[in-house]
Amino acid sequence: MTFRAEPFERHFTSTAFVVSERRTLLLWHRKLSMWLPPGGHCEPNEDPVEAAVREALEESGLAVEIIPPPNLLTVARPKILPPPEVVGVFDINIAGEPFHQHIDFVYFTRPAVSVDFEQPMPEGVHRWVTGHELGASFSLPGPDGTLVSIAEDVRLLGLRAIAAAERE
Secondary structure, three states: OOOOOOOOEEEEEEEEEEEEOOEEEEEEEOOOOEEEOOEEEOOOOOOHHHHHHHHHHHHHOOOEEEOOOOOOOOOOOOOOOOOOOEEEEEEEOOOOOOOEEEEEEEEEEEEOOOOOOOOOOOOOOEEEEEHHHHOOOOEEEOOOOOEEEOOHHHHHHHHHHHHHHHHO
8 A cells, every 4th residue: 555645535446256157257447457347436325235236237237146255144134244355445546536545345246147258248348257367367458459467456356256156
């Protein structure tokens, strides 16, 4: 994490690693010029699970459900949310925008229906990657054909997401 003396904002975000048939979905993020799973800002009065499910639908067109961790507490009340796999704190440096951080709740999800892997997606450029691909550092071409390395956290969380879906 970068130390900054001046005040800056923190935004709550949620990410949904979408897993189907031992593959996970990565989308090209135009602003950050990198491959990421679906995700984005939590809306007012929206919990992190609702945000992850909504963002997956908006960006991929896929209705998803959270893959709950083993032994999730189930009670009539209060409402219990499944915990995220991790909570990441990301420095966001985008030209023309003030520096800020995303506090990101990362969830593993699966589609509610079977997936057509060739289907276009609302967010555009996408790729379904396998565990084999995620097993080592690798790059994917961006929209202009330039190879872009997959971030280590994305790669490792993608592997964990596929493993979580296989446990079910």
